[in-house]
Amino acid sequence: MSDAERPPTEFEPAEPNTGEEFEPVDVFPDSTDFDLRPGADSCYKCSTCDTNCPVAEVDDDFPGPKFQGPEQWRLKQNEEDYEVDDSVMDCSNCMRCDNACPSGVPLSQMHNTARGEYVENQMSKLSVEYIRNRILANYRTSAWFASKVPRLANAVMNFGPARWVMEKTMGVTSEREFPAFATETFREWWDRQGAAGGSRERARENRERRGDPVDADKKVAYFHGCYSNYNTPEVGKAMVRVYEHFGYEVVVPEQRCSGTPMFANGMLTDARRHAEVNVSSMADLVEQGYDAIASCTSCSMALRQEYPELFDIDGVEEVAAHTFESVEYLRIHEDLRGAIDETEIDGDLAEEFAYHAPCHARNQGLNRQAVELFGDLDGVDVEDVGDSCSGISGTYGWKAEKYDKSMEIGEEMFEHMEDTDGETGMTECPTCAMQMEHGTGYEIRHPLELLEAAVVE
Amino acid sequence: MASAPHIAVIGGGSTGIGIARDLSMRGLDVTLLEQGNLTHGTTGRMHGLLHSGGRYAVSDQASARECIEENRVLRDIAGHCVEMTGGLFVKRPEDSEEYFQEKLEGCRACDIPAEVVSASEARAMEPHLAKDIDKAISVPDGAVDPFRLVAANAASASEHGARIETHSTVEDLIVEDEEVVGVEVEHASGAGERVHGTEGGREEIRADYVVNATGAWAGRIGDMAGVDVEVRPSKGVMTIMNTRQVDTVINRCRPKGDADIVVPHETTCILGTTDEEVEDPEDYPEEQWEVDMMLETLTELVPMLEEARTIRSFWGVRPLYEPPNVGSDDPTDITRDYFLLDHAERDGLEGMTSIVGGKLTTYRMMGEEISDHVCEQFGIDAECRTADVPLPGSEDFSVLRDYMDEFGLRSPIGRRSVERLGSRADEVLKTDGPNPTVCACEGVTRAEIQDAIGQSGSDLNAVRIRTRSSMGNCQGGFCCHRMANELHDEYDEATTRAAWDELLEERWRGQRHALWGEQLSQAMLNYALHATTQNRDNDPADGDPVDFAAFDDGVEPADGSPRGGVATDGGEYCGD
């Protein structure tokens, strides 16, 4: 069944992880209100979340995560007419508050759920804001169309008058350039490489070369996400080459958007539809012994944390437990440091990289991995540009009314980038990359690309 | 009669204030005397259940009928103090089926709407009920805020000319020729609303009639005139949860027992209770085992309570009265009904009646009955209107407003404020000045605090019970000083300081029995915050006023001269 044929599902979040072992009763199958009030029990009001929120820092009208999460949920009541405050739409879903809270309050789950309720019950489905957000959140759909005619799309999407119209009618800022669409998507390339069959062969060759057992149980399922499929296939290619180099068979299962932009826009019905496809194809593979690997830190975050917090799809917990970010996984299972010690980089990538750790990488404990990994790699330098937020947070910085705030949040990162010697940036997150490029004009690479250059001849 | 008779009502709980409103609406001249705040006694330490009567439907059907009658009346006249949550009597497999049927029949016999609901229907209403329950009976129980109810009655009584004196203790009754003719009162501060530090004093108040509505203290007032009032005070513990695990009142359906009810109350749930006779209504042990036992027992109905955060526990004493010839051993056997004791008939002492026993739910009915009795003494034929005239705040109102457009408030804060203020919302919340949130846990803004200060003077505990400020999960850790700050301008530093101390002390008191888990973290954070930013671990002001002028006021002198004093970080101010 294609996306378009699916009946729209109602938003039916799973009972959240509120500390209690919940025994669900399905006597209320179509309830849209679900209760996170007990999550407020862990909050002792210290305000650490507020001081870590990048939006609260630049936007005086934004009440901050403490209000938006535990306070609002505690004040709310499970009655139909209890409204969610509209400020929840100003949160960028960077999830820094989640990471900052010393007390384990499920902040982003609270924000996502409240935002879902707000969009479902309080936002006009005919408003420009709703339509604009829905288009931004469903980036995959636009990208799918554009990828059919990439050159035309690239020209039209960044055509001045068209952008002016988009800003005026839709509120999509004309300050930013749309990312270019690749003339060949990652999946098209993958098919040309012989897909899974080709990968198995190459993996075997590499195992022989490495002296691994030829039938070693090394297999991963790649979650490429929308961006490396349509816009930066070189990241996906690097993933495949690096993994095959270490003897892994790669499969690229059927997949949709991870849902990250949809969570941030409260489009939980859309997100669930996509999540069902992703979880179902990953769950099958996990059962067969595959691990799920994402090269985008927001995608891995969605599979690991947001899915189990928000949806009760079959297999969601197993998939979450078997999902890893691409460099993280290799650092766990392979001697990456050893491999890197032996080589050196010259040419194109012999650079000082200005590395920015995406907020969602931070939440997974990955914010230092690129700096630690490449620290000993000869020929390059990786300079951490600090722990501020890039400010774009996916779709946030694309909204005309948020653009200035987005740039204000990014200011600190831009300054630190300018201070590095090179003119190349590095990050795992595609939208952070857009922001880095937009603010400094640097070219931005993914750690996998450098890893490929280092270890794959 | 030339002028209206003057009636002194002793006791500012629900009973006394209900009498004061009723009598003043009938045109009598009323003075109400309360030794503490309004609700200082049992009324401020009760469970908050607006009884449907279901709890008494088997054991005490007369009380059950009164409850359902008054339950309907209060929904009308006190809409902003009541939340109609509905209630369930839940039967577990080990509870008696026979009793379940008796309960159902009892409810129906008393005209209490009652339906049997299956286990899955009950769990659909309340998903956190235990999985293995059998079934339940639904009844129209509700939640009532005793503070708001009493404050609204007081406002109404004042509007009708009553004089309400808080922090005024009746020390003695004036008895002349076998007749009570007045009371001797010790005011803690001057008459009228309370202001700390104001000179108090003794006052003799002459009255044509005295009503003793002092609940558990009724015997002491009786003693002052040499009459016996045999109140048997019985204590009960209640524990407040941080959030609402249930939105319906949950009762255990079994004959009697401790720890059998959970009442959703505003942002919280209140668990209750126990029943144990005590000697002295003001001095009885508060024991941790009572709390532990209650949590454990109620976990059988709502398992998640075991893990959930408690924010405080408190005890109240029931003013149970038993006519002299009954002699029950167990306090749970004593009737919950109320009794009107006319001391002229009973003891040959003219001029005074005591009212004892009863429930908050039936406070208005008690007020009506005793007001009829008082009027009878003076041959006055005035009709009772308290069942028809809504309380201030409960006139027609809707909680569905555009909080941001109308009041500039975020929706959950606006919603809570409007629920608390009822029809007074516009009058209170539409202010010109900035209106920041003072208590973030309960969503209380400056405008509401100022309104309460206007009603009750510098007494911050009185502000607290009117607004719920400082009653949320941080228990005042983050807002007591802000509340004190709101006294500024009108009240001087010493007054503010005294009021602030008193509020903090009250807040800590109730947390002693909740110091584990999350609330312990909260208490430690509060302590650290208060110690490091307010010197609460070691008060340096020592009663003397602080020399605030010595602090840097942060404003650069206009003439460019170097700034004096100390920089806000404590170091010396340097630079230009």
Ligand SMILES: Cc1cc2nc3c(=O)[nH]c(=O)nc-3n(C[C@H](O)[C@H](O)[C@H](O)COP(=O)(O)OP(=O)(O)OC[C@H]3O[C@@H](n4cnc5c(N)ncnc54)[C@H](O)[C@@H]3O)c2cc1C
């Ligand atoms: C644990 C518990 C739970 C309860 N739960 C419920 C419930 O859920 N629903 C319900 O309807 N009822 C409930 N009740 C019953 C209800 O709370 C009481 O019946 C009611 O509040 C009694 O009010 P009152 O005004 O008679 O007494 P009080 O509120 O005690 O008022 C008496 C007042 O007199 C004052 N006073 C005493 N001596 C003097 C003096 N010398 N001078 C001046 N003032 C004086 C006291 O300070 C006090 O404020 C509960 C009671 C208890 C103990």
Ligand code: SF4
């Ligand atoms: S997710 Fe980010 S923007 Fe949203 S409240 Fe948390 S820290 Fe602030």
Ligand code: SF4
């Ligand atoms: S950081 Fe956590 S505990 Fe502190 S205020 Fe925020 S949610 Fe509450």
